[in-house]
Amino acid sequence: MLDRAPDYLEPIIGWRVWVIVLDERGVPRLRSVVQKTEWPTGEALVAECCQRRVLAKLLRRPQHGPAPLRSCQCGVYATQLAELEPLLAEAPWETGARVLGRVSLWGEVVECERGWRASHAYPARLYVPVRDGRRPRLSQEEIALGLADYGVPVELLPCRPSQAVTLLARQTVRRRRRSNAA
Amino acid sequence: MDIGKPQRIVRVEPLEDPVPRETPAPAPEREPEKVPTAPGRK
Numbered sequence: 001m002l003d004r005a006p007d008y009l010e011p012i013i014g015w016r017v018w019v020i021v022l023d024e025r026g027v028p029r030l031r032s033v034v035q036k037t038e039w040p041t042g043e044a045l046v047a048e049c050c051q052r053r054v055l056a057k058l059l060r061r062p063q064h065g066p067a068p069l070r071s072c073q074c075g076v077y078a079t080q081l082a083e084l085e086p087l088l089a090e091a092p093w094e095t096g097a098r099v100l101g102r103v104s105l106w107g108e109v110v111e112c113e114r115g116w117r118a119s120h121a122y123p124a125r126l127y128v129p130v131r132d133g134r135r136p137r138l139s140q141e142e143i144a145l146g147l148a149d150y151g152v153p154v155e156l157l158p159c160r161p162s163q164a165v166t167l168l169a170r171q172t173v174r175r176r177r178r179s180n181a182a
Numbered sequence: 183m184d185i186g187k188p189q190r191i192v193r194v195e196p197l198e199d200p201v202p203r204e205t206p207a208p209a210p211e212r213e214p215e216k217v218p219t220a221p222g223r224k
């Protein structure tokens with residue numbers, strides 16, 4: 001952490017996609033799509049630089065300090081809702097079940113053109129679409145029940161992942177109209 | 183996930199913890215201890 005006053009006193013809220021995996025007890029858990037990082041329940045996910053860890057070992061150089069570094073690509077990623085569409089598109093190959101949601105970001109945060117890379121993150125709200133992946137062999141409700149361990153609201157979506165962005169965008173517009181009318 | 187080029191680094195220190203912490207379950211009520219009585223006594 002840099003020794004300076006904070007810029008924000010509330011977490012930045014972004015959007016993410018996760019893949020569902022089962023932990024050692026067979027309970028559904030969130031895993032990052034690109035990195036094989038399982039998100040813990042009840043504690044923040046703290047970023048570490050995986051790219052530099054391998055490179056530093058090969059070159060016998062020390063790793064850089066805490067993630068994220070502006071010049072690196074490390075950190076916990078999040079973006080805007082509309083940017084998630086490619087990650088939720090129907091895949092021609094077998095995929096794991098995917099969920100999406102809002103995520104709180106804090107600590108050191110690199111603001112980018114279309115999203116953020118943060119040192120600390122935790123899910124803020126989870127949306128479970130009708131499953132399209134074969135793994136794990138759990139129903140939409142069973143996945144949602146397991147994800148309740150994260151202690152944040154979990155909502156079932158009446159659509160497949162590829163339609164989730166459109167549905168949630170419509171919900172957001174409706175909510176804004178209602179709050180403007182009130 | 184392509185989030186584009188970095189613009190700036192900000193420091194975010196939420197006043198409230200974004201991680202919902204489990205509240206400890208209330209301790210079970212203790213049953214009153216039974217005082218053993220000597221045999222033959224009332």
